[in-house]
Amino acid sequence: MEFWNYKLKDDPYKLQNINKKDIELAEKAFHIKLPQAYIDLLTEQNGGCLEKTCLPVNFKNDWADDHILFDYLLGIKKDKGIMESNYLLKEWGVKEKNLIIISGDGHFFIALDYRTNKENPTIVYIDTTEDKITKIYEDFSTMVNSLYEEDVENQEDIEEMEEMEELRKHLKDSKKRSIELMESMEKDDIVEGIHMYVGANAGFIQDNDVFINKLIQFIQHSNEDIRLAAAECLWRSINNGNIKDNKVISLVLDIFKNENHPDIKYFYDDIIENQPK
Numbered sequence: 001m002e003f004w005n006y007k008l009k010d011d012p013y014k015l016q017n018i019n020k021k022d023i024e025l026a027e028k029a030f031h032i033k034l035p036q037a038y039i040d041l042l043t044e045q046n047g048g049c050l051e052k053t054c055l056p057v058n059f060k061n062d063w064a065d066d067h068i069l070f071d072y073l074l075g076i077k078k079d080k081g082i083m084e085s086n087y088l089l090k091e092w093g094v095k096e097k098n099l100i101i102i103s104g105d106g107h108f109f110i111a112l113d114y115r116t117n118k119e120n121p122t123i124v125y126i127d128t129t130e131d132k133i134t135k136i137y138e139d140f141s142t143m144v145n146s147l148y149e150e151d152v153e154n155q156e157d158i159e160e161m162e163e164m165e166e167l168r169k170h171l172k173d174s175k176k177r178s179i180e181l182m183e184s185m186e187k188d189d190i191v192e193g194i195h196m197y198v199g200a201n202a203g204f205i206q207d208n209d210v211f212i213n214k215l216i217q218f219i220q221h222s223n224e225d226i227r228l229a230a231a232e233c234l235w236r237s238i239n240n241g242n243i244k245d246n247k248v249i250s251l252v253l254d255i256f257k258n259e260n261h262p263d264i265k266y267f268y269d270d271i272i273e274n275q276p277k
Contacts, residue, residue, distance in 0.1 A: 003041060003144070005049040012169055014048035015075040022046075022076045026083060030100060033119040035112070035140035038102075047075025052147040055110075057125065057136050062107070068125060068136075070110060070147060071165065074102050085111075091179065092128045099124070099133075106175065112140065174199065182214060187223050194218065194229040212248060219255050219264075228263060231256065235267035239274050249275070 005011070027034055055070040063069045074081040085101040092106050098114040100121075107129055112121040123137035137143040174196055181193030197211055218230035234252050237243045249271070256268035 002051045004045045005051045006045075008049055011048045013072040013074065013081075015046040015077045015080055018042045018046040018076055022078075025078060026076050029083065030085075030098075030114070031118065032098075032100070032112075032114045032121070035121065037141040037144060038112075041073065041144070042075050045075075046077070047073055047081050050147070052149045054148050054150045055136075055143065056146055056148070057134075059134065061125075061127075068108070068110070070103055072103055093131070094126060094128060096133060099126070110136075182218075187225060190218070190221075190223075190226050191229045194226075194233060212243070216248075216251065216255075219252070219259075224261060227259070228261060231259070231261075231264045231267055235271060238271055 023034065023039060049072045050070065053069060053071040054064075054067045056067050058066075060066075061068055076082055082100050082102060085099065088101055088106070088109070089096075089099060092109075094109075096115065099109075100112040100114065101109045102112060103110040104126070107127075109126040109128070111124050111126055113124040113133075113135070114121045120139065122135050123140060123143045125134045125136045126132075127134070137146070178193040178197035181189045181196065184190055184193070194215075212234075215230045215234055218226050219234065221227050221230070234243070238249055238252065243249065253268060253271060256264055256271070259265060259268070
């Protein structure tokens with residue numbers, strides 16, 4: 001059985017062929033030694049979707065009771081693949097250092113863990129929702145050899161899995177693009193970025209979402225359109241129960257209370273009315 005899924009015509013994770021300079025760039029940037037087994041796989045194909053996508057673990061998770069999804073492996077190019085690790089970890093609120101992301105969608109990551117060893121990393125599962133890091137394999141080779149292909153009963157199941165992967169990729173791209181827009185100095189870009197990020201999260205923001213800090217900043221922005229877009233997002237997420245942190249809610253209410261815009265005044269009154277007595 002092949003490691004890479006060569007049947008895909010358009011693999012979003014496949015980069016241009018790797019070379020010695022790419023490997024040197026990564027090892028120098030992270031001050032580590034990459035696993036030879038990882039380099040060998042990237043020599044065949046520089047990142048991409050995998051043929052076997054199930055990785056056994058000994059804990060329940062959002063994907064299954066006994067395994068996690070490992071459907072792609074990141075490659076190496078300047079500002080791409082694993083070179084985006086520090087950016088992704090920061091955006092998803094992971095404070096630990098010396099972790100290199102090799103797969104994952106943001107809500108979870110699979111990473112090389114160099115926190116205690118710069119040459120022989122273990123493999124960890126990072127749950128950003130629970131803010132928890134769990135060691136799952138002693139080394140990269142053991143992890144790769146543990147991958148297996150899940151039984152698919154019929155073509156409908158295959159098509160459903162492909163649709164889910166396409167949706168997951170779209171949401172990931174939307175979140176990344178939305179963050180880029182919100183870093184813009186243009187008002188319209190920021191408003192579009194807020195709406196795009198919210199749309200990628202089914203309209204609501206969770207308590208532990210790193211995006212909350214940006215929204216708190218935006219509801220104090222000098223531009224009314226930006227304040228309103230951010231305020232609506234927070235209002236919906238609080239009233240829906242997705243944001244439960246009392247400190248966050250109190251801070252939002254304190255800011256809303258001093259706002260003159262009629263819509264934001266309504267948000268304030270509605271949140272107050274719907275808060276538990």
